[in-house]
Every structure is written in structure tokens, then in C-alpha cells.
Amino acid sequence: xxxxxxxxxxxxxxxxxxxxxxxxxxxxxxxxxxxxxxxxxxxxxxxxxxxxxxxxxxxxxxxxxxxxxxxxxxxxxxxxxxxxxxxxxxxxxxxxxxxxxxxxxxxxxxxxxxxxxxxxxxxxxxxxxxxxxxxxxxxxxxxxxxxxxxxxxxxxxxxxxxxxxxxxxxxxxxxxxxxxxxxxxxxxxxxxxxxxxxxxxxxxxxxxxxxxxxxxxxxxxxxxxxxxxxxxxxxxxxxxxxxxxxxxxxxxxxxxxxxxxxxxxxxxxxxxxxxxxxxxxxxxxxxxxxxxxxxxxxxxxxxxxxxxxxxxxxxxxxxxxxxxxxxxxxxxxxxxxxxxxxxxx
Numbered sequence: 001x002x003x004x005x006x007x008x009x010x011x012x013x014x015x016x017x018x019x020x021x022x023x024x025x026x027x028x029x030x031x032x033x034x035x036x037x038x039x040x041x042x043x044x045x046x047x048x049x050x051x052x053x054x055x056x057x058x059x060x061x062x063x064x065x066x067x068x069x070x071x072x073x074x075x076x077x078x079x080x081x082x083x084x085x086x087x088x089x090x091x092x093x094x095x096x097x098x099x100x101x102x103x104x105x106x107x108x109x110x111x112x113x114x115x116x117x118x119x120x121x122x123x124x125x126x127x128x129x130x131x132x133x134x135x136x137x138x139x140x141x142x143x144x145x146x147x148x149x150x151x152x153x154x155x156x157x158x159x160x161x162x163x164x165x166x167x168x169x170x171x172x173x174x175x176x177x178x179x180x181x182x183x184x185x186x187x188x189x190x191x192x193x194x195x196x197x198x199x200x201x202x203x204x205x206x207x208x209x210x211x212x213x214x215x216x217x218x219x220x221x222x223x224x225x226x227x228x229x230x231x232x233x234x235x236x237x238x239x240x241x242x243x244x245x246x247x248x249x250x251x252x253x254x255x256x257x258x259x260x261x262x263x264x265x266x267x268x269x270x271x272x273x274x275x276x277x278x279x280x281x282x283x284x285x286x287x288x289x290x291x292x293x294x295x296x297x298x299x300x301x302x303x304x305x306x307x308x309x310x311x312x313x314x315x316x317x318x319x320x321x322x323x324x325x326x327x328x329x330x331x332x333x334x335x336x337x338x339x340x341x342x343x344x345x
Contacts, residue, residue, distance in 0.1 A: 006178035006216040010042040010269075012227040018271045019109075022046055023290070023336070024053045025265030027115060034265075034331075036340035041269055043344045045180040046246055047165050050266060050281075052176075052343045059255045063173040072169075073207055081211030088159075088208065089184040089215075091237040095153045098298040107295040109270075109333040112304045114289045114312050115263045120321050121287040127319035133197035135280075136162070136245040139289075140185070141193040142318060143243055143278055146310040151276070151297065158240035160185045161274055162200075166213055181212035184239065234273050236296055241276025244268050248282040263288040270294050278311070291328075301330055 010020040020042060026035040037056075039049035051061050073081065101107070116124070128138045140160060148158060166181040167173070185199060246266045251257055263283055267290040270277035275294035280287060291308045293299040299307075309326040316323045 006180070007042045007044075009222075009227050010040070012224050013231065013271060014042070015224075016228060016231060018269070019333075020269050022049045022269060023111060023265065023267040024049055025113065026053070026057070026259065027263040027265065027288070028259065029261055033339070036331075036336050038337065038340045038342055040344045041178070043178075044176055045165070045178045046163065046244060046266055046268060047167070047179070048176045049344075050246065050249075050264070054259075056341075056343060057256075057258050059251055059259065061175070061249075062252060063175055064168060073210055077207060078210050078214055081207040081209070082214045083211065084203070084206055084208050085184065085211035085215050088186060088203070089238070090159075091234055092157055092159055092240070093237060094158075094240060095156055096236060096297065097151050097153045098296075099303070101298050107298060107300060109292070109295060110301040110304055110330050111267070111333060111336060112291045112301075112308045112328050112330045113265050114308055114326065114328040116287045116289070116312070118286045120316065120323075121282060121285055123321045124287065124315060124319045125282075128193070131193055131197075133193045135282075136243075136247075137197035137200065138193040138318070139245060139280055139315065140243050141191060141196055142314040143241075143311050144187055144191065146307060146314055147241060147276055150307060150310070155189070158187045159238070160187065161239045161242040163242070163244050163268065164209055164212070166209060169209060170213075178216070180216070181209040182216065182242075183208060183212055231273060236272055236275060238273040241278065242268055242274040244279045246279065246281035248285075250284055259283065262286075265290055267292060272296050301332070305330055 014020045020040055021038040022041055024037040024039060037053050054061055125135060128135045131138065144158060162183045162185055163180045164183055165179065167179045170179060172179065183203060185196065251259065263286050264281050265288050266281045267279040268277055270292040272294055275297050277292040279290040289308065289312060291304055293304050305328050308328040312326045313323065
């Protein structure tokens with residue numbers, strides 16, 4: 001089997017003490033407990049992990065086909081795209097706001113999620129359409145707002161990583177492996193959803209995804225030592241956070257409707273180079289949001305719960321969705337690890 005160069009770097013991060021597991025959750029109203037799955041990012045990206053989890057429920061997701069796939073640029077075009085990616089991913093010395101911890105206090109890693117009702121999910125989708133932007137841009141504008149207010153001591157540029165499934169551009173149909181091109185979005189001031197949408201559209205038109213893809217495969221020519229040095233240099237300076245919107249999914253025609261009425265949860269791993277990690281995914285019209293904060297931010301579980309409540313409330317307020325108190329769910333990571341299944345062995 002060919003080496004997955006894009007996934008190799010996660011093995012190095014694991015050796016440095018970072019958690020490299022992606023999290024998939026299945027919430028079924030008829031079941032008291034969430035079905036948790038952990039999946040190593042060294043082996044698959046979010047699409048690969050989710051497809052395997054759904055297959056374990058008997059739901060086979062066929063590969064997506066994009067008839068309008070853009071042609072691969074020549075060498076000069078790919079070099080220009082790589083230069084653009086590197087320029088957009090410049091490090092920032094963030095003025096982080098970290099609460100002081102008491103003597104002997106330890107931050108307990110946890111995972112927070114919110115299940116948005118189907119009717120509210122539909123309203124939020126319609127609001128994004130009325131703005132003529134995608135839900136990704138709308139959700140990120142709200143996330144950036146609450147995160148900058150809560151975790152920066154003063155105004156600063158923020159760089160958000162946004163993973164992009166690159167399979168169709170590469171012309172491949174396999175759903176396993178790491179085929180993600182991470183796009184860096186640089187935000188300043190108080191950007192609107194429209195601002196983010198325009199920036200992303202401009203970056204895509206300049207072919208940044210080909211540069212991002214080239215960058216993720218640099219592990220082909222880097223030693224473990226070089227990757228470790230880069231990680232150490234960029235801790236808490238690379239990305240303000242990562243936001244992964246897994247878009248909308250449906251049960252394929254003919255597949256068993258075993259997850260009717262369910263929510264799916266999806267989240268990339270959190271690390272010191274992406275200390276704020278957020279995700280969203282819509283399953284048959286029901287959207288779920290996930291959030292993790294890296295221990296380097298000194299954030300306890302209440303801090304993560306509060307941040308999720310603020311994020312969802314801002315989404316609802318902007319979309320005109322009436323809401324009372326936002327009540328996210330939380331699970332300690334040590335409890336999740338005891339309960340979770342693995343499909344990557």
C-alpha cells in the first residue's frame with residue numbers, strides 16, 4: 001500500500017503527546033447513550049472516518065462525482081498556489097487570554113456538542129441563503145466573533161484552518177486516506193459572513209487548494225525531526241483554530257433508515273497548533289455543532305460549555321431563531337475513550 005504522506009505528520013504529533021483521533025458520534029433519540037467512535041487521523045481524514053462509521057450501521061455512502069472538476073494546473077501554477085498558501089498561513093503571535101490556574105489544578109480535556117432541532121436548522125440554512133453565502137461562512141463568522149472576544153486580550157488578526165475534501169479535484173473515488181487540503185482564512189476586525197465568503201471564493205479562484213494540497217504532502221521530504229521542530233516553533237502561533245464543516249448528508253436511496261431522526265457529530269483533533277477546534281455536520285436536516293479547547297488555553301469544561309452556548313446563541317440571533325437558554329452536552333475525554341469503538345484497527 002502506498003504511503004499516506006499527508007497522514008504521516010499526525011504520527012509525529014502523537015509522539016509529541018498530542019491526540020490525533022478524530023471524533024465521530026451518533027446520537028439516536030431512542031438510545032440513552034451516544035455511540036462514540038475514535039479514528040486516527042494518520043489513517044483517514046474526516047470523510048474517510050465518517051464513511052466507515054456509517055458503513056458499520058449498514059449505510060454505504062457512494063463516492064461523490066463532480067463533473068465540473070477543474071484541471072490540475074501546471075508546475076508554475078502549482079508553485080504560485082503553494083506560495084499563496086504559505087503567505088496565507090503566516091504565523092501570528094496571538095495575545096491569548098488564559099485564565100490563571102490554581103496551584104495543582106489540572107485542565108480536564110472534554111468534548112462539547114450541541115444538537116440543533118430540525119426546524120431551527122432549516123431556519124439557519126435559509127438565513128445563509130438569504131445572505132447569499134454558504135453555511136460554512138456564516139457559522140465561521142459567528143464562531144470567530146465569540147472566540148476573539150473571549151480568548152484574545154486585544155485586537156489581533158486571526159488565522160482559521162478550514163479543511164477541504166480534495167478527492168474530486170484529484171480525480172479519485174476512494175473514500176479512505178487523507179485527501180484534505182487545508183485552507184487558511186485570515187480575519188481581521190469584525191468580518192461578516194459575506195466578507196468570509198468573498199475571501200474564500202477569491203482564494204479558490206486563485207487555485208489555493210492545489211497549493212494547500214502540495215503543502216500537506218511536504219512530509220514526503222521532511223524527517224520526523226524537522227516536523228517536530230516546526231510543531232514546537234508554531235505552538236499557539238500557527239492557527240487561531242480549525243473549523244471543519246462536514247456539510248449535509250442523507251441516507252442514500254435503498255439504504256436502511258436506521259439513523260432516522262438521529263444527529264451525527266464530527267470533530268477533528270485538537271492540538272496546540274489549532275487550540276480552538278470546532279465542527280459542524282448536518283444529517284438529514286439536523287445540524288450538530290462540536291467544540292474542543294486545547295489544555296494550553298487553561299480552559300475547563302465550563303469554559304468550553306460557555307463558548308459553545310455563545311456560538312450557538314449568536315447563530316440563532318443572527319438567523320432570527322427564537323431560543324431560550326442554550327444547553328450543550330459535554331463528555332470528559334477519558335470517559336469517551338472508555339466508551340468509544342475503533343474502526344481503524
